[in-house]
Amino acid sequence: MAALTDLTISEARAGLRARSFSARELADAHVGAMERARELNAFITETADAARAGAGASDARLARGEAGPLEGIPLAIKDLFCTKGVTTTAGSHILHGFASPYESTVTANLWRAGAVMLGKTNLDEFAMGSSNMTSYHGPVVSPWRRKGSNARLVPGGSSGGSAAAVAARLCLGATGTDTGGSIRQPAAFSGIVGLKPTYGRCSRLGIVAFASSLDQAGPLARSVRDCAILLGAMAGHDPLDSTSVDRPVPDYEAALVRPLKGLRVGVPKEYRVDGMPAEIDALWRQGVAWLTDQGATVREVSLPHTRHALPTYYIVAPAEASSNLARYDGVRYGLRVAGDGVDGLYEATRAAGFGAEVQRRVLIGTYVLSAGYYDAYYLRAQRVRTLIARDFARAYEQVDVLLTPTAPSAAFAIGEKMDDPVAMYLNDVFTVPASLAGLPAISVPAGLSADGLPLGLQIIGRAFDEETVIAAGAALERAAGFSHRPDGIAP
Amino acid sequence: MSLDKATVARIARLARLRIEAQDQERMVGELNGILTWIEQLRAVDVEGVEPMTSVVAMDLVLREDVVTIPGDRDAVLANAPAKEHGFFVVPKVVE
Structure with missing residues (x-):
């Protein structure tokens, strides 16, 4: 059997239910990996004792046949989510010593589903960044390296600690938040899947606020299925967040097997930006071919205000x-x-x-x-934001989802791009428009750059149509068969 | 439009953010770099376009006007950097 840290959430779920291993064994394996990988600086706070205690309780529930949908699954939590009694830093010095007196709704939902917390992950300060370089607690080191180079690379940001922890097999999944690309860009840089739901799908209560009309929580994991499973547990109406939407949470996992036949995919011509590396453009074309091969029809669309x-x-x-x-x-x-x-x-x-x-x-x-x-x-x-949202609405009269690259480059080295704020902002050129329009989007690892780093493709869907986004993301995942692993992972 | 040192000092005062004299020059340069870049929005025709107020169409929800969170003073004060007799401590503001 594969190492316990190499399992996907769906595999671990099956293994726990079959009693092939215990939640305690699963937690111990991940605590060990987390402790051996401290040089990545992915965690600000480790909660090994809580993880072991939570796993023990999960084993008891599994034995009684009362397992929740995420029973015994060890997760890492972006340190922007308030967790009762455990420090929450938001990657900032200004929250020095702060321990929340209450639990965020999203994490409370995860614990109710049986998940186990391994620790709180590093992030750009107040989620403001695309590199994890702005954290008061220091940069996160990506487990990936360029071919033939030892240069330390960024995992992307702002959910950089979460992305590095998932990629390095320190946890089975993690929470992130996405304001302008902070789930999708680090997922792309780290060779994992990241899903930003529609604005309003997950409660913002207890998430340290950055930009309230844009902030949205979502999962990072190593498969589209795992992201679907996590989102199902995270999402839901919360009377304590007036922007949280009161509609039923669908069975996202069921959407994975939807056939692609008849799906209409749009390729926005304005995303073909000046200076886009040829390998990103080639990967994008490959994505078009992958979806076409599975029965989708692809056409060019225009989002003029991009x-x-x-x-x-x-x-x-x-x-x-x-x-x-x-x-x-x-x-x-x-x-x-x-x-x-x-x-x-x-x-x-x-x-x-x-x-x-x-x-x-x-x-x-x-x-x-x-x-x-x-x-x-x-x-x-x-006003321009209204025009941008209108562009998407018009495109969705012709197509069901949009296919784009996630980021304009692969990961860069720690310290690069730090002297020009605007150059750093350009990282989010493909992720920000969907954020401004509040739309759901997923990044799926689709290939490697010439120097051996992961590249992601993005699917953007209609508001509250995460299911179609998941179905199209799963189709990309099947076709890409991305099985590369970073070298810098804990033994 | 270009910011000068005096404007940056005024904004910093509004934001209650102390900027040391030696950092002012650098801050003026960085902020002007960002502002010059966002100035390009002036070219967009927004005549008759409503500003976005909510990204997802939803009605404002109301609830009963009742206390829903118990008044736990100790929990509220637990994170205070300075507290006395069940109150937050601030520097003297009234002579």
């Missing part, structure tokens, strides 16, 4: 962030740095607690919302 998506995002997201991050005041929780009077306390605390990228975004956000500039920047961006 090139305005990134600048729109970099007005809307910082504006919302500047408002959300106003709560960090050094009074109620987290870091406190003394200053002159109460304003001095705020200013000193926030200067010491926020890193450079967060400070930039807070300042940009404050500026675009300030008197005299609100209409010219923020209101205009919200």
